[in-house]
Amino acid sequence: MAILLDMTPVHIPVLAGELIDLTSPAPGDTAVDCTFGAGGHARLVAERLGPAGTLVCIDRDPAAEARFDELAAEVACETRFLRMDYADGLALLAEEGLPVDVVYLDLGISSMQVDARERGFSYSYDAPLDMRMDPGQELDARAVVNEWDERQLAQIFRRYGEDQNARRIAREVVRRRRRSPIETTGELVEAIEAALPAAVRRSFGGGHPAKRVFQAVRIAVNGELDSLDRALPLAWNLLRPGGRFAAISFHSLEDRRVKRFLAERARGCICPPDFPVCVCGHEPEAEVLTGRAVAPTAGEVAQNPRAKSGRLRAARRLATGDEA
Numbered sequence: 251m252a253i254l255l256d257m258t259p260v261h262i263p264v265l266a267g268e269l270i271d272l273t274s275p276a277p278g279d280t281a282v283d284c285t286f287g288a289g290g291h292a293r294l295v296a297e298r299l300g301p302a303g304t305l306v307c308i309d310r311d312p313a314a315e316a317r318f319d320e321l322a323a324e325v326a327c328e329t330r331f332l333r334m335d336y337a338d339g340l341a342l343l344a345e346e347g348l349p350v351d352v353v354y355l356d357l358g359i360s361s362m363q364v365d366a367r368e369r370g371f372s373y374s375y376d377a378p379l380d381m382r383m384d385p386g387q388e389l390d391a392r393a394v395v396n397e398w399d400e401r402q403l404a405q406i407f408r409r410y411g412e413d414q415n416a417r418r419i420a421r422e423v424v425r426r427r428r429r430s431p432i433e434t435t436g437e438l439v440e441a442i443e444a445a446l447p448a449a450v451r452r453s454f455g456g457g458h459p460a461k462r463v464f465q466a467v468r469i470a471v472n473g474e475l476d477s478l479d480r481a482l483p484l485a486w487n488l489l490r491p492g493g494r495f496a497a498i499s500f501h502s503l504e505d506r507r508v509k510r511f512l513a514e515r516a517r518g519c520i521c522p523p524d525f526p527v528c529v530c531g532h533e534p535e536a537e538v539l540t541g542r543a544v545a546p547t548a549g550e551v552a553q554n555p556r557a558k559s560g561r562l563r564a565a566r567r568l569a570t571g572d573e574a
């Protein structure tokens with residue numbers, strides 16, 4: 251008897267209950283999911299919005315759009331999909347003047363993307379070097395690895411991968427590509443491993459020595475930090491007073507940006523510290539709802555190891571000036 255297995259890669263939404271609790275989507279609300287992916291968070295939000303609510307979903311990946319079509323047919327709220335960079339999507343919504351109750355980002359890549367071997371996101375499978383979230387984009391990982399100069403490579407490995415061996419690895423990549431271009435993820439992993447002395451390789455224990463470099467190349471290919479920097483103020487400004495914002499980050503480069511952004515919004519007086527009384531009249535715009543970033547429980551990580559580095563921060567928009 252043949253057993254048919256559904257091989258469609260699934261994505262389990264991370265910190266989903268916590269995101270719902272902190273953003274509390276309510277019937278009739280308008281919500282924006284900036285990173286639709288497989289729609290796990292979006293489905294939970296849509297259920298709470300009900301038939302009077304509106305859910306706008308954004309993702310730059312056509313595979314996410316196909317998932318969105320399935321979700322749209324099943325939920326009661328009004329739905330809309332924008333296939334574009336979320337910063338561009340948020341700018342478009344701002345131009346339309348859409349007032350929003352809930353906006354959230356679940357950063358990074360989905361399991362659908364990592365597990366689609368041919369897309370070259372993973373160091374665990376040998377595949378062409380690609381890593382584009384939007385396959386229509388020109389820049390791919392092959393171009394970064396083979397065309398960026400040694401200094402640029404070392405810089406992204408250090409800045410985006412926080413890899414202490416950045417210079418060594420960049421040197422080895424450039425040495426190898428002089429002989430012939432590095433075409434696959436497997437060849438990139440070999441270059442990284444060859445760059446590291448045995449003692450350093452052993453120091454990774456259960457981790458993979460290519461993890462940081464793959465993260466760095468992916469961030470560079472997709473301009474991830476630029477998009478996040480552009481998106482944060484746009485997302486925040488869409489919110490009406492009382493609206494809720496949340497972001498789930500998967501590494502410190504993202505989390506630091508979100509944390510700093512929310513801390514700036516939560517600041518009241520911005521007078522110099524030696525002023526005896528406040529003269530600035532600056533009011534806080536945000537109530538931060540997560541003192542420390544919320545991490546997944548041990549139970550969630552046991553069920554979904556990919557949740558391990560997820561960190562959730564959330565805030566509520568306060569009324570200021572005339573709105574108050």
Ligand SMILES: C[S@@+](CC[C@H](N)C(=O)[O-])C[C@H]1O[C@@H](n2cnc3c(N)ncnc32)[C@H](O)[C@@H]1O
Nearest residue numbers: 263285287288289290291309310335336356477
């Ligand atoms: C972690 S997944 C989201 C998973 C989703 N929350 C779920 O429950 O299925 C991140 C998604 O964001 C998308 N993405 C990342 N950066 C983006 C950007 N700058 N613009 C648009 N989409 C982006 C990726 O293509 C990916 O599908």
